Amino acid sequence: xxxxxxxxxxxxxYADFTPENFEPWMRFAESxxxxxxxxxxxxxxxxxxxxxxxxxxxxxxxxxxVEFGSFT
Amino acid sequence: xxxxxxRFAGQSIASIFxxxxxxxxxxxxxxxxxxxxxxxxxxxxxxxxGLQRPIWLDSLDGAAHRAYGSMPNMTWIFNRRGVVQYKAxxxxxxxxxxxxxxxxxIKKQRKERSTLAPFPIQRLDYRPVDREAFxxxxxxxxxxxVDDFNRAFPPP
Numbered sequence: 206x207x208x209x210x211x212x213x214x215x216x217x218x219y220a221d222f223t224p225e226n227f228e229p230w231m232r233f234a235e236s237x238x239x240x241x242x243x244x245x246x247x248x249x250x251x252x253x254x255x256x257x258x259x260x261x262x263x264x265x266x267x268x269x270x271v272e273f274g275s276f277t
Numbered sequence: 278x279x280x281x282x283x284r285f286a287g288q289s290i291a292s293i294f295x296x297x298x299x300x301x302x303x304x305x306x307x308x309x310x311x312x313x314x315x316x317x318x319x320x321x322x323x324x325x326x327g328l329q330r331p332i333w334l335d336s337l338d339g340a341a342h343r344a345y346g347s348m349p350n351m352t353w354i355f356n357r358r359g360v361v362q363y364k365a366x367x368x369x370x371x372x373x374x375x376x377x378x379x380x381x382x383i384k385k386q387r388k389e390r391s392t393l394a395p396f397p398i399q400r401l402d403y404r405p406v407d408r409e410a411f412x413x414x415x416x417x418x419x420x421x422x423v424d425d426f427n428r429a430f431p432p433p
Contacts, residue, residue, distance in 0.1 A: 236346035267289035
C-alpha cells in the first residue's frame with residue numbers, strides 16, 4: 206500500500222468515534238439514486254477469503270439485498 | 278433480516294451482509310488494520326448474533342461502503358443488472374420486506390404484460406429504537422466505545 210492508500214485506510218478505519226472522524230464519511234445523499242446502476246467492487250468471502258464482486262453477486266438472483274454493517 | 282432473507286430466498290432474492298468498518302471501536306473490537314482482523318470480526322458477528330446470511334468483506338479502505346454513502350447500517354436492493362431498486366440509510370426489516378413485496382408485485386404485473394414505467398420516490402421512514410440493546414452492544418465493544426458515544430452524543 207502506498208502512503209495515500211494507507212492514509213485513507215487509517216482515516217476510514219478510525220480508532221475513535223468522534224464527529225470529526227465519522228461525519229466526513231456519511232454521504233448517503235451523494236450515493237447512487239434509485240434507477241441508477243450501482244458501481245461494482247471486489248468483495249471477499251468472510252468464510253473462505255475467496256474473491257468475488259458485487260456485480261457477480263447481483264447477477265445471479267432476481268434481486269440482491271445488501272445490508273452494510275459491522276460487529277460494532 | 279435473516280428471517281426475511283429466508284422468507285424470500287425461494288423467490289430468487291438473495292441476501293448478503295457486507296462487512297464495512299467498525300463504527301464504534303472499543304478495547305475488545307478495535308478499529309481495523311488488516312483484512313485478517315476484518316474476517317475475525319465478521320466471524321464474531323456471525324457467532325455472537327447468529328447471522329445466517331453470507332458475509333462478504335469490503336476492501337480495507339471501504340471502497341464499496343464509501344461509494345454507497347458510508348452509513349453504518351444501511352440496506353440496498355439491486356436487480357440483476359445492478360440497477361438500484363431500493364436504498365435506505367438505515368436497515369429496518371419492515372421497510373425491506375415491504376420493498377421486496379412491492380418488487381415481486383411489479384414482477385407479477387410485468388408477467389401479466391402490464392405496461393409499467395419506473396419513477397423514483399422518496400419517503401421518510403421510521404424504525405424502532407432499542408437504546409438498551411444499543412448500549413449493550415457498545416459495552417461489548419469495550420468501555421471506550423461507550424465513552425466515545427457519550428461524548429459525541431451526550432445523554433440527556
